[in-house]
Amino acid sequence: MRLVFTANCVFKRLLHTEIGGKYAKQHPRNLKGRSKSSQEWLTRQLTDPYVEKARMMNYRCRSAFKLLEIDDKYGILQPGDTVLECGAAPGSWTQVAVERTNANGKQERAPQGAVFSIDLLHFHAVPGATIFGGMDFTTSLAQKRLREAVQHRKVNCVLSDMAPNATGVRMLDQESITNLCYEVLRFALAMSAPQAHLVVKVWDNGDVPKLERDMLRFYEKVKRVKPRASRGDSAEHFLVARNFKGATDS
Known part of the structure; x- marks a missing residue:
């Protein structure tokens, strides 16, 4: 499928x-x-x-305010940071990441960051970001392209607002989005700098507590967050993992 x-x-x-x-x-x-x-x-x-x-505020989508609220509360994006974003279309999270990391160089006295965004859909360029449109993040080719683009940098934050197309079969949809989260987690473990952060979107289901525990093996703190901009009737939450400890389980 x-x-x-x-x-x-x-x-x-x-x-x-x-x-x-x-x-x-x-x-x-x-x-x-x-x-x-x-x-x-x-x-x-x-x-x-x-x-x-x-x-x-010239954001492409209302979802920008979800990331803004998460960053305001947990400080996951800093000037000079390198950020990888998965599921980026139409680009509102990319806009926020570019602003907060100074990837566009508009903050003259702050270090300049770098943002790399990927989505299966094509979407318009965001000044200050490197865009990979029409690419499936879960494929080895897409991940190879991201690694090549990042080059020698270690990633300070990995963001994922990815979700599968809903089939209407609750258990299948929940399994699909959880599998996406694990795919992002594995990539983050290989790419992240010490003390890096990770944000993934989940739909509430029985697998989320296990995902939280698995993330805690590699990050000092993991918090389940539902931003105010998330609609009340939506099952979406975000897992915010902070302070990467390393890829080796201690």
Whole structure:
């Protein structure tokens, strides 16, 4: 089965109007002929303040605020850091990583970082980042290309917002995203500098506690996080692993 790994958000035009400092609710129009799921998506977008906020701050997707909140709380991105991002399309996490690591060189007195982003989908370039679009991270070829691009650098942070295309079969979907997390973890163990960090997306399931324990073998701290920008009806969480101890299990 071929899986599509993407950041699971769609870059859409603004669906809010700001009046008097507050977001005024808009009512979806032209719903005739649309499927029920399409109508529900439109309605949800119209009531989502992060959609408007992303447009105002020039982020490609609302998911930028998930990473911003994680970084604000745990300090996983620093100027000068080298970052690998998996499941990067449409590029909002890449934008945040570039800003926070100074990969675009805009902070004149801060060290300049480097960001390498990959996704099965093609997506527009982000200034300051090296983009690998149309590449499946789970293949040996894609991982070889990433290693070659990183060259001599040791990675300070690995980010993954990857998720498989949902099949609707809960157990299969949960197994698929957990397998993705392990794939990212294995790559991070081989690429990370001492004290590096790792963030992976999970869907709540019975395998998550084991994944947390396995990550704790290699990182000093692992925290399960649900950012405010994650929708309340979503099963997604993020595992934030901090301070890489080394690839050898102690």
